Amino acid sequence: MAGQNRKLAKIFSLLLLISAVAAAVVVAAAVVAAQPDELRNIRVRQGSPFKIALFADLHFGEDAWTGWGPLQDVHSINVMSSVLDHEKPDFVVYLGDVITANNIPIANASLHWDQALSPTRDRGIPWASVFGNHDDAHFDFMGTTRLQLMDHETGRNNLSLSQNGPRNLWPSVSNYVLQLSSSDNSGSPVAFLYFLDSGGGSYPEVISYAQTNWFNTTSQKINPDSRVPEIIFWHIPSIAYNSVAPSGMINKPCVGSINNEKVAPQDAEHGIMKALESRPSVQAVFVGHNHGLDWCCPHKKFWLCFARHSGYGGYGSWARGARILEITENPFSLKSWISMEDGAVHSEVVLNS
Numbered sequence: 525m526a527g528q529n530r531k532l533a534k535i536f537s538l539l540l541l542i543s544a545v546a547a548a549v550v551v552a553a554a555v556v557a558a559q560p561d562e563l564r565n566i567r568v569r570q571g572s573p574f575k576i577a578l579f580a581d582l583h584f585g586e587d588a589w590t591g592w593g594p595l596q597d598v599h600s601i602n603v604m605s606s607v608l609d610h611e612k613p614d615f616v617v618y619l620g621d622v623i624t625a626n627n628i629p630i631a632n633a634s635l636h637w638d639q640a641l642s643p644t645r646d647r648g649i650p651w652a653s654v655f656g657n658h659d660d661a662h663f664d665f666m667g668t669t670r671l672q673l674m675d676h677e678t679g680r681n682n683l684s685l686s687q688n689g690p691r692n693l694w695p696s697v698s699n700y701v702l703q704l705s706s707s708d709n710s711g712s713p714v715a716f717l718y719f720l721d722s723g724g725g726s727y728p729e730v731i732s733y734a735q736t737n738w739f740n741t742t743s744q745k746i747n748p749d750s751r752v753p754e755i756i757f758w759h760i761p762s763i764a765y766n767s768v769a770p771s772g773m774i775n776k777p778c779v780g781s782i783n784n785e786k787v788a789p790q791d792a793e794h795g796i797m798k799a800l801e802s803r804p805s806v807q808a809v810f811v812g813h814n815h816g817l818d819w820c821c822p823h824k825k826f827w828l829c830f831a832r833h834s835g836y837g838g839y840g841s842w843a844r845g846a847r848i849l850e851i852t853e854n855p856f857s858l859k860s861w862i863s864m865e866d867g868a869v870h871s872e873v874v875l876n877s
């Protein structure tokens with residue numbers, strides 16, 4: 525009996541060992557699959573330019589327990605639906621302040637985030653998102669962190685190309701790059717799209733030295749000779765926007781339709797502008813944050829642009845719309861304009877440097 529038991533115990537521990545090894549292999553495979561810094565691709569469609577719609581400052585979830593909050597979110601859905609149906613973009617960028625988080629308890633933040641994504645998802649259009657200062661802003665309730673919001677988005681949406689970014693930059697989360705690839709099947713890059721987390725909410729409104737270092741390292745690795753154009757997206761304008769801001773009327777070389785408030789820039793500058801200025805491949809930076817500004821102005825060898833307030837949430841009642849980017853390959857060109865909720869189009873500008 526005792527011998528029998530010892531034998532059984534031996535078999536049992538062998539089985540335990542085998543399952544432990546198997547589990548370790550599974551865990552290792554999952555870790556490999558979840559590599560945060562893999563370079564993901566989107567392809568230009570054969571025979572047509574690649575069009576991107578920027579949805580900025582939607583501010584979903586304000587006053588969700590009253591009548592006006594949910595109603596303004598319906599209006600924001602209508603803005604996005606109208607722009608998507610008029611412009612038929614290939615890709616959408618959610619440029620931060622997707623929700624106003626300080627009014628929202630934990631389970632509801634992702635719910636509102638999801639509502640904001642729905643017009644794009646319903647039309648089968650892929651997208652990417654970056655965080656603004658309101659997405660995890662000072663919580664009146666138990667807050668939802670940037671990581672939780674991003675995990676929720678990417679875990680449930682196969683059209684999302686958003687990423688959590690390198691771990692060493694957390695809690696700064698939406699830092700990643702996407703490759704826009706040629707339609708000709710070569711897989712060769714037409715442009716690199718960089719997304720950076722300009723902070724705010726639970727931490728300072730800056731692009732840090734570490735993020736700049738990540739941008740430097742990544743761009744030098746994947747585009748060492750600056751041959752491929754680079755387009756940059758984040759939420760809060762950098763301090764450099766102050767130096768190009770029109771005073772009063774928007775005159776050439778700036779192009780836009782509203783200049784109704786002061787630039788509300790990041791708290792500090794930790795080198796990202798110097799890094800961008802050192803690369804002839806950088807074409808333009810696109811930000812949201814200021815609802816009353818929609819201009820593009822040249823800065824050194826590239827452009828600094830605002831998007832257009834897309835949401836009925838957030839301050840200001842300027843008519844809603846979205847900035848559109850149109851990228852053509854061979855030869856490369858980057859054109860932009862603003863497309864309004866009612867279908868009107870204005871402020872067209874060519875941005876390639």
Ligand SMILES: *[C@@H]1O[C@H](CO)[C@@H](O)[C@H](O)[C@H]1NC(C)=O
Pocket residue numbers: 588589627628629632
């Ligand atoms: C959170 O969502 C639930 C339903 O999903 C709703 O009943 C509740 O009122 C919401 N709370 C807030 C503060 O929005």
Ligand SMILES: *[C@@H]1O[C@H](CO)[C@@H](O)[C@H](O)[C@H]1NC(C)=O
Pocket residue numbers: 682683
């Ligand atoms: C993507 O998700 C949708 C619904 O969530 C599903 O219908 C579709 O089959 C999925 N597509 C792929 C390629 O996994």
Ligand SMILES: *[C@@H]1O[C@H](CO)[C@@H](O)[C@H](O)[C@H]1NC(C)=O
Pocket residue numbers: 733734736737740795798799802
């Ligand atoms: C990034 O690159 C620029 C240009 O080469 C350089 O001046 C700057 O010091 C670098 N910054 C960091 C943080 O690596």
